Amino acid sequence: MPRKVAVLAYEGLSPFELGIVVEVFGLARPELPVEWYDLVVCAERAGPLSAVGGFTLTAAHGLEALVTADIAIVPGCTDVDADPSPAVTAALRAAHARGARVVSVCSGAFVLAAAGLLDGREAATHWRYAERLAHRYPRVRVNRDVLYVDDGDVLTSAGSAAGIDLCLHLVRGDHGAGIATAVARRMVVAPHREGGQAQFVEAPLPATDPDGDLRALLEALPAELAAPLPVARLAARVHMSERTFLRRFAAATGTSPARWLLQQRLLRARELLERTDLPVERVAREAGLGSPENLRHHFRRSLGTSPQAYRRTFRD
DNA sequence: ATCTTTTCCCGCCATG
């Protein structure tokens, strides 16, 4: 049985964010060896809805599709101060109660918050709206610095295109990094973006685009993940003091060297677990995570599973 | 799970 994905359309919706969801989940993918999702677009009422850009669309399904979905997605709304329809919030609560994963893109977090689904949870939204979300729904712990928040059954993403990151994250969780990478490749986007939305807020990319040595280092590092890469050594390689290296690195990637390396190494470990039969001990070593204990530790922290369980899920 | 050692990394500030 394919997983059912329902995305909500409504008056004044943003076609881009709806489109992300349709592109990821709604496009047929016969080239992939997995059962793809069933996507439906649903709306509260049957009539035409006007979208940003001055055109209209009609959804083929009603809110019951949202309630019975495995994944219910709310794209951003144009008016975050408006109260979402009670029928919509009720449908989202019902979906959640049934065990569905409830997902928002951008300002869609306001709808989830209105439904009470974010109470006491961490959530992401567009940086422009973070303050308002936190103010209006004090029980929501707004994280301004990430592209998305995965809280298990409730997932929220930051501004517009961060919805792509979150959708790919969902695919990665359901089908593994290999499949998610294939989808990303077909969409011609990065399979995994590092750093939070902070890097997109004020700093235009050209100002922080890594130049010369640093760029070369960033490109070279993925090939040497198995070796220890202490900051002091890295800084020396690009002829900078540690302090300057940290600053430049942060400006270029939005994270610190250690965090960036950890992400790369976890990604490598996942690949090895999916594509090879290497024992966990070797996976840990090849990925540069050192001991299997260390690998397990970080795996649990970021993926919520163990390496063995992860391999079982994506390898049969 | 808990402890110890090591490494990281960010604010502060003098310097060029």
Added chain:
DNA sequence: ATCATGGCGGGAAAAG
């Protein structure tokens, strides 16, 4: 004056 640099301290996190 502004700006990048890089040394230092020490709280935080990782590694063992």
